[in-house]
Amino acid sequence: QVQLVESGGGLVQAGGSLRLSCAASGRTFSSSAMGWFRQAPGKEREFVTAISWGGGSTYYADSVKGRFTISRDNAKNTAYLQMNSLKPEDTAVYYCAGKIGGRLAIMSSEYEFWGQGTQVTVSS
Numbered sequence: 001q002v003q004l005v006e007s008g009g010g011l012v013q014a015g016g017s018l019r020l021s022c023a024a025s026g027r028t029f030s031s032s033a034m035g036w037f038r039q040a041p042g043k044e045r046e047f048v049t050a051i052s053w054g055g056g057s058t059y060y061a062d063s064v065k066g067r068f069t070i071s072r073d074n075a076k077n078t079a080y081l082q083m084n085s086l087k088p089e090d091t092a093v094y095y096c097a098g099k100i101g102g103r104l105a106i107m108s109s110e111y112e113f114w115g116q117g118t119q120v121t122v123s124s
Contacts, residue, residue, distance in 0.1 A: 002025065017083060020096075020120075032053060058070055
């Protein structure tokens with residue numbers, strides 16, 4: 001079992017940066033692939049990025065490629081999402097998710113563990 005807690009959300013102007021953290025408890029973090037998803041008001045939850053258990057493989061949605069960076073520190077049981085050049089359309093609740101097994105995935109249904117979400121608001 002893995003419990004996830006996100007932090008680092010907030011209000012930022014367009015063009016600014018934020019770093020989200022996802023702290024995990026449980027012994028399986030280092031063997032779990034991690035992902036970030038987001039959900040804007042009135043929209044479905046969408047994939048943002050994912051990272052394999054060891055950090056050697058990452059994958060990004062086209063909408064964030066080149067602006068967002070996912071990383072992880074298995075010694076600290078924490079995953080990160082560095083978000084640069086933020087746009088108003090990035091405004092959403094951001095969720096981190098974990099899946100047992102090291103291969104990354106882009107479908108939310110493949111993730112077993114979810115955080116409570118953190119709000120990111122980008123003003124124009």
